[in-house]
Structure formats: C-alpha cells, structure tokens
Amino acid sequence: MISDGLQGLLSERQVDSPVARVVRALSGHGAVSAAQIARTTGLARSTVSTILGDLKRSSLVVEVETRSPGIGRPALAHSLNPEAGTCLGVLLGRNEVRIVLADVAHNVIADVAIPLERDYRPDKATRTVKQAIDNIYKEHSLPFSGLLGVGFAVSGPIAANGRIMRGSLLPGWYGVDLRSTFEPVLQKPIFADNESNCAALAEMMWGAATGVEDFVLFKLDLAIGGAIVANGKVLTGIAGTAGEFGHMLLDPHGDLCTCGNRGCLQLYCSGATVLSVAERRLARAITLADFVKTAQAGDIGFQRLLEDAGEAAGRGLAAVGTIINPGLFVISGGMAAAGEMLLAPMRSSYAKYTLVKPGDIEGPVPQFVTGRFLDNDNCMGAVGLVLRHHGRLS
Amino acid sequence: MISDGLQGLLSERQVDSPVARVVRALSGHGAVSAAQIARTTGLARSTVSTILGDLKRSSLVVEVETRSPGIGRPALAHSLNPEAGTCLGVLLGRNEVRIVLADVAHNVIADVAIPLERDYRPDKATRTVKQAIDNIYKEHSLPFSGLLGVGFAVSGPIAANGRIMRGSLLPGWYGVDLRSTFEPVLQKPIFADNESNCAALAEMMWGAATGVEDFVLFKLDLAIGGAIVANGKVLTGIAGTAGEFGHMLLDPHGDLCTCGNRGCLQLYCSGATVLSVAERRLARAITLADFVKTAQAGDIGFQRLLEDAGEAAGRGLAAVGTIINPGLFVISGGMAAAGEMLLAPMRSSYAKYTLVKPGDIEGPVPQFVTGRFLDNDNCMGAVGLVLRHHGRLS
Structure with missing residues (x-):
C-alpha cells in the first residue's frame, strides 16, 4: 500500500x-x-x-x-x-474544535467545525475529535490506515516540553501534554504548535510567504497574534510566547492591559478594541467580518477606526522592523480582510517610526501583504506540522 | 603541510x-x-x-x-x-584598525591596534592592514601560507550582498564591497559581518553563550549595539540592521535621536548619554572605564546613573522578551564591566515590563549575564567568522 x-x-x-x-x-x-x-x-x-x-x-x-x-x-x-496518504489538522479553539482533512498534496478533503461549550476539558475534546475523525473517514470512504499524523493548533503558548502554558485561551488545559492526551485515543503520531505559529507555517508552505525564509506574521483578529520566522523556522522562545506582538508596549502611560502591563499594542488595534467602539456607536453587537464590510461599503467612521488601528499596528511593527528587520510582513486575521484600508496607514506609520526608512537604502524595502489563509490558517498550518515533521512533541 | x-x-x-x-x-x-x-x-x-x-x-x-x-x-x-593553521580577525573601527591573530584552536597569538585618522578610506585601510599582517607574521616567525582566511568586523551594517550600508560609523565606506577591496591585496578568503554580530559569534563559540542556540547580545558601550541569535544563527535582516536595540522607541514624546526618530532607547542608557551627565558634574572629560570604576568605588551619583541606565535598558529588553522570548541575555560592552550595579536594575525592570514574568511559568527564567569578551569580542568574532565559514561574502 x-x-x-x-x-x-x-x-x-x-x-x-x-x-x-x-x-x-x-x-x-x-x-x-x-x-x-x-x-x-x-x-x-x-x-x-x-x-x-x-x-x-x-x-x-x-x-x-x-x-x-x-x-x-x-x-x-x-x-x-x-x-499516498492523508493528514489531519485540528484547531483547539476557545469554544470549538475545527478539523481539516487533507491529502499529502495538501488538497483539503473535508473541513468541519464542532461547537463546544467554553472551557471544555481534554476528555471532552478527545471524545469529540475521535468521533468526528471516524465520521469524516467513513463519509469520504478513506482508509484510516492512510492517516500519517494529526497536527494540533492550540489557542495558547506551548512550552518546549510540549505542555500547554498558562495564558492560553484554554484555561482548563494548563500543563496538559497533547501527545499523551491524544496519542492513546488516535493511535497516530501527534504534532502540535501554537495557532499563530501554525498560521505562519501555512503561509510559508503554501501562502503569501511561499519560499520566504524570513518574515513576520502579524494576525489582527479579535485578539492579536503573530509569529517570527527566521531562516525558515518559527521562533518559539523559552516560554513559547515568541511573536506575541499584541503585548508590546506602545505607551508607558496607557491603560491597564489584561496581561498586567500598561499601554500594550492590543489596546489600540485589536479587533476587540475596534468592535467595542463600533458597537457603542451602533448600539448593537456586530461581527468583525460585518464591521469590515460596513467600512468597505463607505462608512467613514468605521474607515477611521481601521485607519487608526493600522496606524497603531504600524507603530508596533516599526519596533519589530528595527530589531528584526524582516523583508516581509504578512498581515492576517479577520481585520486583514479590509486590505489597503488597513495596510496603507500601517505602511506609513511603519516608515515613520522604524530605523531604516524606505529610501534610506538601495535594495529591497519591507513588504506588507495580506495573508492567503485569513480563515483557516491555523488548521492548514496544523496539516503542515504533519507534513513537515515540525513541532513534534518529544 | x-x-x-x-x-x-x-x-x-x-x-x-x-x-x-x-x-x-x-x-x-x-x-x-x-x-x-x-x-x-x-x-x-x-x-x-x-x-x-x-x-x-x-x-x-x-x-x-x-x-x-x-x-x-x-x-x-x-x-x-x-x-594546522592561523586566522586573522580585523576590526574596522571608527578611528583604528585592530588585528587579532589566532590559531585554529582560537588561542590568541597577537593583538595589535593601529590608530588611524577619523574617516580613513579603504585604500588607506588595505595598505595599513597588509603591512601590519606582514609584520605580525614576520615577528612571530609564522608562515603566511598557513593563514586560512581573514575575518572583518565592521562598525556598521552589512547588506546581504556584502556591501557596507549607510548608517555605519565609517561614512566613507558606504557601498564598499569588502571582498573585492581586500582579497586582491591579501590573497586569502575574506569574511565579514557587523561588529555586534561578530561579538555574538564570539560569545556563542567560546564565551558566555557557549552551547546556547538562542540568545540576545545587548552591547552597552558608548553606543548601543546588539544581535539576535536564533537556532544558532545570527539574524541579519534585509538591511543588515537586525539587533539595533538602541533605536527601539522608549517614549513617543522623547527627545530627537540622531536617527530621526524620537525617544530611542540609546537616549536613555548609552555610554555617551551617561558620560555626558557625568562630565557635566565633574566639569571634565572621563572615559567609560573610569566612570564605571568611580561608581564601583562608591560614588552614589554615578551609581544612580548606572541604575537608571539599567532600568531603561531593562524596559527596552522587556519588548525583546515579549516578542522573541530568549532564554539568555548576554550584556556586553564597556558599561557591562559595572556588573550587578547595572544588571540588577535591568532584571527588575525587565520583569516589570515584559509579558511573561519570572514566576508566571514553571521552568527556565531568562538569564542576564555579563559577556566574556568585553574588550575584543568583535575581533574574536571575526576570527570565528573564518572558523565557522560564517558571513562569507558571496
């Protein structure tokens, strides 16, 4: 076979x-x-x-x-x-698991989201994932024996020892070792990484950073995530938190952040921050996708919110440019769907605040582009973990 | 042979x-x-x-x-x-060249500094370096044929194409290709990198970061330099400026910096900043080494300057910790000779301003240590370039 x-x-x-x-x-x-x-x-x-x-x-x-x-x-x-075989990418999200089945040429065969109550626990997740996988393989008449491995994208930092760290969106999973949790049930090799690192892997393997060995992924969704890729590898850091751009200090006298510091970048440009202003104005709830669509349809107030968010993000990324100096920023997440409405102010404030301005030097200027996988980058990256033998838990 | x-x-x-x-x-x-x-x-x-x-x-x-x-x-x-052979490490400094001769087991055989007028040019440097090398080999009765290569540490960024970038301490060298400058004269393989990257290489090969694949070098001398090592490689960035920690924004409303931005870290903690205050107080010039010695001898005003510099540096490194999350900071340069007087306040403010505080997680906490090569890290790193085939100009 x-x-x-x-x-x-x-x-x-x-x-x-x-x-x-x-x-x-x-x-x-x-x-x-x-x-x-x-x-x-x-x-x-x-x-x-x-x-x-x-x-x-x-x-x-x-x-x-x-x-x-x-x-x-x-x-x-x-x-x-x-x-020649199949791979699974599984997102362990805040209140859902999402499962992507792909072949080894990374064609997506199935993509299933299963809602779960907030703060679901590992035993619930293993049962849910196992049953969903069995159903998917049955439905598509594929042999389970062809499954090469299962990659997990986790909404939280993962330490070098493979355990989920404090500070994840899954508080009940602190200290959990994903391999010993899922391997006995799934009987297949298990791989895992933080969801932003998975997103970077997807963009690097098949997306906006294909063939690029050094880039930064900046994910502007309800929360801010990110990843730094250097010499073709995603940096993790000793606490698994490398790429946490949302907690860079933007203003030492700013408001208090959930992390215990003041003036973190996410207070100025995360989707949650932007929506809280938008919702006050509308006097009703709105999704990030609808917010972006309304701005694109011509709402000048929402356009200004996107512009301000882009300006703040560019200021944060300017420091990343000064100390890491990458040639490519891939902007991902729900807000990136706004395209140039967000990216243009980001480029200007980046140029204003970073050390090497475009034009200072001959040669390449840092590019800001929209990611390819705005919706399922984490699951596709988890598929990539299997294909790359990357992030294997040891 | x-x-x-x-x-x-x-x-x-x-x-x-x-x-x-x-x-x-x-x-x-x-x-x-x-x-x-x-x-x-x-x-x-x-x-x-x-x-x-x-x-x-x-x-x-x-x-x-x-x-x-x-x-x-x-x-x-x-x-x-x-x-089995010898290597040369050459620093092209602001107003001197310094040449270290070492054997392949990196024992230093000779260490020579030659003062030059400020803004010396490439033709002057090639003549000076060639003559000094001939003298050194003659004096030590070593065969020039045993020279494996010459590494250059440059006080300025070097682009991926091997040319010296704008913004170096050698304004007359902008655009110069070191290989085509020195290879015809020296007739040996030429290697080159920025002096901070060389310093990181020296600490990684034989110094405070021996065996460590991921660390940050933070060099506090008259100016601030630095380097980021990830997976055993020094990051360069597209403009050759990765690790320029001195130009991270510390206060958006701060004073104007030479780089054209406001509130850069170097305005708060570089040796030049600290000495300008010290010299006003003394009403005479003082070297960085004497400043540190006076503080260590009990001068409480100078001690406070070191404490404030450490505090500011820790605040800057806190952002590095948040986004790169290294396990080791090697503090180098003339101010690092102050030891704990500088490092203790740096650790405290790092802990206050970074995302993952010591104690937040189980496992390793970022270490702050003094570098081993405070004086000749750049030349030793240039020797390392030859030994590692690292930074070869192509």
Whole structure:
C-alpha cells in the first residue's frame, strides 16, 4: 500500500536518509522542480534525480505541470501522489474544535467545525475529535490506515516540553501534554504548535510567504497574534510566547492591559478594541467580518477606526522592523480582510517610526501583504506540522 | 603541510562532505567529544569515529583532556591541531584598525591596534592592514601560507550582498564591497559581518553563550549595539540592521535621536548619554572605564546613573522578551564591566515590563549575564567568522 511506504520514509528512523529528505522537501513545498529539491536538501542533483525516479516507480511521487504567474512555458515539477496518504489538522479553539482533512498534496478533503461549550476539558475534546475523525473517514470512504499524523493548533503558548502554558485561551488545559492526551485515543503520531505559529507555517508552505525564509506574521483578529520566522523556522522562545506582538508596549502611560502591563499594542488595534467602539456607536453587537464590510461599503467612521488601528499596528511593527528587520510582513486575521484600508496607514506609520526608512537604502524595502489563509490558517498550518515533521512533541 | 590539508577541507568544494562537517564542528566549538560532533553534524557516531581517526593520523586533529567545572573526571575530547593553521580577525573601527591573530584552536597569538585618522578610506585601510599582517607574521616567525582566511568586523551594517550600508560609523565606506577591496591585496578568503554580530559569534563559540542556540547580545558601550541569535544563527535582516536595540522607541514624546526618530532607547542608557551627565558634574572629560570604576568605588551619583541606565535598558529588553522570548541575555560592552550595579536594575525592570514574568511559568527564567569578551569580542568574532565559514561574502 502506498501510504505504508510513505509512513516508513517519514518515520523517525529514516529521518536523515537522502530519500526521506527528498520526501520532506516535496511534502513541505508542494510541486517543486528537481533543481529546487537539490537546493533545499543540499543533495547533489544526480542523487535527487535517482531518488525521484525510484519514488515515481513506486507511485509515491507524480509528475505535474506548473505554470508561473506571467510569461513562460509550463515547467515539469514533482509532487507527492495525493493518494499516498492523508493528514489531519485540528484547531483547539476557545469554544470549538475545527478539523481539516487533507491529502499529502495538501488538497483539503473535508473541513468541519464542532461547537463546544467554553472551557471544555481534554476528555471532552478527545471524545469529540475521535468521533468526528471516524465520521469524516467513513463519509469520504478513506482508509484510516492512510492517516500519517494529526497536527494540533492550540489557542495558547506551548512550552518546549510540549505542555500547554498558562495564558492560553484554554484555561482548563494548563500543563496538559497533547501527545499523551491524544496519542492513546488516535493511535497516530501527534504534532502540535501554537495557532499563530501554525498560521505562519501555512503561509510559508503554501501562502503569501511561499519560499520566504524570513518574515513576520502579524494576525489582527479579535485578539492579536503573530509569529517570527527566521531562516525558515518559527521562533518559539523559552516560554513559547515568541511573536506575541499584541503585548508590546506602545505607551508607558496607557491603560491597564489584561496581561498586567500598561499601554500594550492590543489596546489600540485589536479587533476587540475596534468592535467595542463600533458597537457603542451602533448600539448593537456586530461581527468583525460585518464591521469590515460596513467600512468597505463607505462608512467613514468605521474607515477611521481601521485607519487608526493600522496606524497603531504600524507603530508596533516599526519596533519589530528595527530589531528584526524582516523583508516581509504578512498581515492576517479577520481585520486583514479590509486590505489597503488597513495596510496603507500601517505602511506609513511603519516608515515613520522604524530605523531604516524606505529610501534610506538601495535594495529591497519591507513588504506588507495580506495573508492567503485569513480563515483557516491555523488548521492548514496544523496539516503542515504533519507534513513537515515540525513541532513534534518529544 | 598540515594547513594545506585543512584549507582543502574548509574549501567551498568540500563544504558538504562528512569530513568537512566534522572539521567545521571542531573549528566552531573548540574541544568537543565524538558524541557532540555526531549531534552537531547529524552524522552517525561510527562515521564520526572513522573520520576522527583519519584526521588524527594526518595530524589535523589532536586529542585533549577537558575538565567540566565542578565534579567529574577529565573527559577525552578532540580539537583541531593548533599548528594546522592561523586566522586573522580585523576590526574596522571608527578611528583604528585592530588585528587579532589566532590559531585554529582560537588561542590568541597577537593583538595589535593601529590608530588611524577619523574617516580613513579603504585604500588607506588595505595598505595599513597588509603591512601590519606582514609584520605580525614576520615577528612571530609564522608562515603566511598557513593563514586560512581573514575575518572583518565592521562598525556598521552589512547588506546581504556584502556591501557596507549607510548608517555605519565609517561614512566613507558606504557601498564598499569588502571582498573585492581586500582579497586582491591579501590573497586569502575574506569574511565579514557587523561588529555586534561578530561579538555574538564570539560569545556563542567560546564565551558566555557557549552551547546556547538562542540568545540576545545587548552591547552597552558608548553606543548601543546588539544581535539576535536564533537556532544558532545570527539574524541579519534585509538591511543588515537586525539587533539595533538602541533605536527601539522608549517614549513617543522623547527627545530627537540622531536617527530621526524620537525617544530611542540609546537616549536613555548609552555610554555617551551617561558620560555626558557625568562630565557635566565633574566639569571634565572621563572615559567609560573610569566612570564605571568611580561608581564601583562608591560614588552614589554615578551609581544612580548606572541604575537608571539599567532600568531603561531593562524596559527596552522587556519588548525583546515579549516578542522573541530568549532564554539568555548576554550584556556586553564597556558599561557591562559595572556588573550587578547595572544588571540588577535591568532584571527588575525587565520583569516589570515584559509579558511573561519570572514566576508566571514553571521552568527556565531568562538569564542576564555579563559577556566574556568585553574588550575584543568583535575581533574574536571575526576570527570565528573564518572558523565557522560564517558571513562569507558571496
């Protein structure tokens, strides 16, 4: 069976073999040329060709045509055979679990959200996830044996030892080890990371940062999240909180934040902050998506709220630019749907407050772009965890 | 000749061979065990043993005894044969060049500073460096043929293309490519990086961050410098300015900084800021070293200046802690000689202003330690560039 071959290649024992390196390059990047694989793996071009030949004969790899945007003829590339296996990405959210089933070519086969009461506990989650997965595999007539692993995106920091830290949106999960919680029930390899780190992985593997080794993801949703990718790896930090841009100090005399500090960035530009003003004005509740749509439809008050939020975010990111100096900021989350209405003021205030202004130097200027996966970046990144062997709990 | 063998192994053509990986592990870490080499290189333990045997037979590697601090018997480790070659580390400073000659086991053989007029130019520097190097090799009766390469530490940002950027302390060097400047004269491989990045490399290879893959170097000298090391690599950023902590915004309504922004960290805690207050009080000039000594001798006014500087620095580093969350801060530069007088207030204000406070979580708390190389970290790091093949200009 095809997926057995792939599971063997992706197993820990084979992790350093040339063939496993080629498979990981394929699983991590989608359709790629032999030359790209040689570059990524550091293997000789001739070695890569031999391995690709073997993998094609055993049906693990298929040839596909790719077209670059713009000019040029279609190029020959290689991709894992979509039938070679499946992966699951699971978001453990505040009041839901969401499950994405994808093949190894990261085509989404199913995407299911299951609402749960706030403060649901691990035992409830394991039962819910197990049953939902069984249903999904039954419904799509797929063999459970082809499942390569399950990635979890968690709304909270995860420490290096694999345990969920304090300060997550899942207070009842403090100290929980995801592998020992889910592996006995699911009987498959378990991977996990913070949801913002997963989001960065999705953008890096298939989204707005494809092929970029150094970038910053800034997620403006109800809360602010983020991730720093350096040399192709997501930084975690010793407390698992790297990329928590929402708690950068913007004003030392500002209001008190939930974290116990004053004047944190999230007090000035998170979706929750913006909605609280919008709702006072409307005298009714409104979702972030509807808020953005109303601004885009011409509401000048809501446009001003987006402009102010962009200005504050740019000021926070200016410090990130000064000390990390990335070439790309991927702006993600529900507010990013506002596009240039948010990004234009962000770019201006970034330029005003950061150390190296656009024009100071020859060469590339930091880019601000909207993320590709505004809605399901966390689940897609959790799928990516499985494909990349990234964030494995040890 | 021994050094010919080593030069071959360290050449670009061999860069991916197992034997070159072993040599780089040895050159990058000093005396290490076979097990550590296997871990660092990802090679099988048996492969490492075979390679070490070959290298010992050809006199490129010698066995040394190491003693851990504390208990335990001496352990057997391997080191490059100090006679296998030499490296040069050169600081291009504001008004001097400084040259350190070291063997491949990074023992310093010579350390020479040559004063130059401010705003010296590349042609003057190449002549000065060439002559000084010839003198040093003659004086120590060493063969120039054993020189493996020359590393340059530059008081300014270096772009990815190897050119010196605007904003360096060497205004006449803007746009200069160090390799094409020095390689024709020195006829040896040239490596280069920003001096703070070199300082971080020295601390990582042989100093306060030995064996640590993720840390922040914060250099408090007359100016403020710094570097971020993530996964064992120094971050550079697209403009070569990553780690410029001195220009983080501390107060949006603060004084104007030389960079064109307001309220930058360096206005509150750089050596220049502190000395300007001290000199007003003394009504005469004083060096940073004498300032620190006077504070340590009991001057309560100077002690307060150090305390305030530490407090401000801790506030700036708190933001670094929030978004990068490193486990170690190495405090370097002339002010770091003040030790706890500076570090204690830095720790307190860090804890007050960062997101994850010590005690919030189980497990490790960020450490603040004084650097090992307060005086010649840049030159030692430039030696490290050669040994690590790190920062090579391409």
